[in-house]
Amino acid sequence: MTRLKIKAKGIVQGVGFRPFIYKTAHHYKLTGFVKNTSSGVEIEVQGDKVEKFVDFLKEHHPPLAKITEIKVSKIPSVPTENFVILESEEDVQRDVLIPPDIAICEDCYREFNNPENRRFHYPFINCTNCGPRFTIITDIPYDRPFTTMKDFEMCDDCHREYTDPNDRRYHAQPVSCFKCGPQLKLLNNQGNSLEVNPVAFAGEMLLQNKIIAIKGLGGFHLACLADKDQLVLAIRKKKQRGNKPLAVMASLNMIQHITCLREEEQAALTSPSAPIVILKVPPHPLISKELAPGLDSVGFMLPYTPLHLLLFRYVDKPLVMTSANLSHQPIMYKQNSDLLALADYVLTHDRQIHSPCDDSVVKIFNQQPYFFRRSRGYVPQPITLSFTSPKVVLGLGPMLNNTFCMLVGNQAFPSQYLGTTDNLKTVNREQQNIDQFCKMLSVQPHITAVDKHPNFPNRKLADNFPQSKLVEIQHHRAHIASLLAELQEDGPVIGIAMDGTGFGDDRKIWGGEFFMGSLQSLERVGQLKYYFLPTGETAIHQPWRYALSLLHSLYGNGKPTSHFADKFTPQSSSVLDIIKKQNIGVFNSSCGRLFDAVASLLGIGHYSTYRGELPSVLQGAAERVSVDSKLMQKSYNYSISFNDNYLVLDMLPAIGEIIEDKIDVCLKAFYWHFSLAKALLDSSKILREHYHLNKVGLSGGVFQNTLLLEMLLDMFNNNNFEVLIHRQLPPNDSCISLGQAVLAAKAEVRS
Numbered sequence: 001m002t003r004l005k006i007k008a009k010g011i012v013q014g015v016g017f018r019p020f021i022y023k024t025a026h027h028y029k030l031t032g033f034v035k036n037t038s039s040g041v042e043i044e045v046q047g048d049k050v051e052k053f054v055d056f057l058k059e060h061h062p063p064l065a066k067i068t069e070i071k072v073s074k075i076p077s078v079p080t081e082n083f084v085i086l087e088s089e090e091d092v093q094r095d096v097l098i099p100p101d102i103a104i105c106e107d108c109y110r111e112f113n114n115p116e117n118r119r120f121h122y123p124f125i126n127c128t129n130c131g132p133r134f135t136i137i138t139d140i141p142y143d144r145p146f147t148t149m150k151d152f153e154m155c156d157d158c159h160r161e162y163t164d165p166n167d168r169r170y171h172a173q174p175v176s177c178f179k180c181g182p183q184l185k186l187l188n189n190q191g192n193s194l195e196v197n198p199v200a201f202a203g204e205m206l207l208q209n210k211i212i213a214i215k216g217l218g219g220f221h222l223a224c225l226a227d228k229d230q231l232v233l234a235i236r237k238k239k240q241r242g243n244k245p246l247a248v249m250a251s252l253n254m255i256q257h258i259t260c261l262r263e264e265e266q267a268a269l270t271s272p273s274a275p276i277v278i279l280k281v282p283p284h285p286l287i288s289k290e291l292a293p294g295l296d297s298v299g300f301m302l303p304y305t306p307l308h309l310l311l312f313r314y315v316d317k318p319l320v321m322t323s324a325n326l327s328h329q330p331i332m333y334k335q336n337s338d339l340l341a342l343a344d345y346v347l348t349h350d351r352q353i354h355s356p357c358d359d360s361v362v363k364i365f366n367q368q369p370y371f372f373r374r375s376r377g378y379v380p381q382p383i384t385l386s387f388t389s390p391k392v393v394l395g396l397g398p399m400l401n402n403t404f405c406m407l408v409g410n411q412a413f414p415s416q417y418l419g420t421t422d423n424l425k426t427v428n429r430e431q432q433n434i435d436q437f438c439k440m441l442s443v444q445p446h447i448t449a450v451d452k453h454p455n456f457p458n459r460k461l462a463d464n465f466p467q468s469k470l471v472e473i474q475h476h477r478a479h480i481a482s483l484l485a486e487l488q489e490d491g492p493v494i495g496i497a498m499d500g501t502g503f504g505d506d507r508k509i510w511g512g513e514f515f516m517g518s519l520q521s522l523e524r525v526g527q528l529k530y531y532f533l534p535t536g537e538t539a540i541h542q543p544w545r546y547a548l549s550l551l552h553s554l555y556g557n558g559k560p561t562s563h564f565a566d567k568f569t570p571q572s573s574s575v576l577d578i579i580k581k582q583n584i585g586v587f588n589s590s591c592g593r594l595f596d597a598v599a600s601l602l603g604i605g606h607y608s609t610y611r612g613e614l615p616s617v618l619q620g621a622a623e624r625v626s627v628d629s630k631l632m633q634k635s636y637n638y639s640i641s642f643n644d645n646y647l648v649l650d651m652l653p654a655i656g657e658i659i660e661d662k663i664d665v666c667l668k669a670f671y672w673h674f675s676l677a678k679a680l681l682d683s684s685k686i687l688r689e690h691y692h693l694n695k696v697g698l699s700g701g702v703f704q705n706t707l708l709l710e711m712l713l714d715m716f717n718n719n720n721f722e723v724l725i726h727r728q729l730p731p732n733d734s735c736i737s738l739g740q741a742v743l744a745a746k747a748e749v750r751s
């Protein structure tokens with residue numbers, strides 16, 4: 001009789017792995033046991049069909065499980081009679097992976113809607129395949145006492161399900177019911193609990209044009225009717241959010257009714273991660289035009305918790321569902337005065353959120369989800385690397401779209417989205433989450449990688465790890481490195497980082513860079529030409545300032561400069577003085593700033609209330625053009641110089657032509673995109689020739705622009721380039737922390 005010991009690592013706890021093993025072992029008539037350990041799951045099986053069992057295991061697993069390693073060894077057989085599930089044990093090594101939070105599954109959905117079921121309309125229904133995980137786990141191993149469900153003692157019925165290996169709630173840690181689970185509450189904005197049916201009342205108040213804060217998986221949302229301009233504007237004002245788009249929650253039926261939903265978009269919406277999916281939306285009476293000013297698309301998500309489903313039984317209309325936070329600050333997840341100030345009422349409950357987590361955002365590009373934000377439903381799943389780092393590395397991430405990343409062995413764990421670390425609240429939230437990751441992974445960083453920018457507030461978090469070595473990584477190298485790392489690409493490649501702004505090696509502001517190399521080293525081999533960004537940071541919020549600077553570079557004091565200067569604002573003369581003297585400001589090569597300036601010159605807008613606002617509107621304008629091959633025969637001029645092995649791409653000629661061209665704004669916007677794509681292709685051809693490299697990698701916030709990306713991919717494909725784009729992380733600054741961590745890890749191996 002053969003006996004095998006099998007050790008499985010990965011996401012194998014809290015996902016129904018042990019009952020799955022239990023059933024499989026019974027199927028093959030094996031004896032032995034399965035148990036959770038702090039490093040995963042350990043199985044011993046004995047019988048005639050142990051090999052078949054192992055083969056089956058390699059091919060099959062429960063839907064939410066993710067096996068990263070499986071080790072099998074032969075051990076002496078012992079007399080055993082049956083197969084059992086043993087209790088969890090504490091172990092020294094603690095590298096079991098924690099699953100992300102998962103939207104309500106089909107089985108639970110069926111029970112939720114079944115009047116005969118004891119969990120009919122139960123707002124916290126969940127099972128081994130769905131429900132909260134990452135957000136409620138306080139420590140590992142993943143077991144009820146180490147979750148925020150420890151406060152709720154199971155009733156007899158729940159306990160029976162929890163302990164029956166044949167039940168689909170076997171060891172589902174958040175299992176509960178009406179009798180024993182969390183309780184809903186409805187508060188007014190004084191924080192007083194009202195004696196009402198909380199969900200029915202919240203629904204009624206929503207229909208009466210109130211704003212309700214609703215506790216979700218990873219924090220509070222602010223909700224209101226999505227068709228009321230005044231309410232949408234009120235939420236914007238409360239959140240100090242400018243024009244930044246707000247997400248909508250609606251049933252699949254409603255979404256199909258409002259948008260032309262494509263198959264892949266529906267697949268993303270209904271996936272277990274249930275992200276926000278950005279969809280094209282024609283004008284519709286149920287969708288306020290104030291949700292996404294100037295844009296043709298809106299982010300939609302499905303009701304992904306049973307509480308949301310219950311709410312939609314009372315409100316049969318799309319709802320704004322936006323993270324409760326103030327602009328730049330982290331999502332609120334506790335009931336406090338800050339939260340009460342944002343809403344008329346609060347629909348809440350007493351299951352604590354331990355790790356706050358925003359919704360994820362994707363857009364379908366090339367039939368696949370393309371991340372704009374990777375958070376709830378995905379975090380803390382790791383990204384597997386092509387190399388193993390002997391040191392634990394923490395990448396602290398940049399200032400905008402911040403995430404951090406913990407690199408352990410051959411796995412990198414990017415954190416949830418944290419927001420903008422230009423304020424103490426977000427920096428503190430980052431530290432809180434780093435502590436949680438250290439605990440979950442049982443590690444302390446040996447190396448802390450930070451952005452090269454000397455004044456980023458989150459740099460000081462490195463001081464909390466005094467034993468850890470500090471390494472500075474340049475922003476755009478981190479972009480390209482994150483791309484290579486997530487694709488397990490060894491390089492060398494031509495890396496193109498088209499981005500907002502990042503601090504450069506030469507202390508200038510970079511943001512349109514060409515690199516050559518691999519994770520070993522990334523050499524800057526080209527750039528967009530530097531132009532003067534007058535008045536620094538202010539110019540980022542007031543794109544007309546950079547537009548004026550570009551005009552001055554084109555025409556000096558000539559007529560177009562003064563003509564536009566008067567159009568921008570009466571106060572532009574003082575900025576023009578600064579541009580002439582070049583006394584306040586910085587030289588920069590940012591591609592994002594060029595988009596800003598073009599939008600301003602086209603009269604699309606001169607002020608920006610959130611990063612990427614004008615470029616998004618510019619993209620929208622370009623997408624209104626119906627494309628034919630005749631259209632593609634024209635493009636604006638640009639110049640490329642290649643001297644001393646260094647490439648400089650100058651888009652200024654194109655900007656001059658945009659100003660002088662006599663076609664409509666949408667066409668100009670289209671040709672700007674098309675010309676930039678052509679310019680990047682031509683630049684890549686020169687670098688390909690010189691370095692004998694055929695592989696191009698694209699990263700940076702500008703590549704959230706899927707129109708530019710699509711044009712570029714077409715051109716690269718037609719010219720036999722191999723192109724790499726992000727698939728697991730966003731191209732924006734949320735990917736920086738991974739790049740920082742891998743570059744610091746590689747540098748350590750070399751030193």
Ligand SMILES: [Zn+2]
Pocket residue numbers: 104105106107108109125126127128129130131
């Ligand atoms: Zn379920």
Ligand SMILES: [Zn+2]
Pocket residue numbers: 154155156157158159176177178179180181
């Ligand atoms: Zn119960």
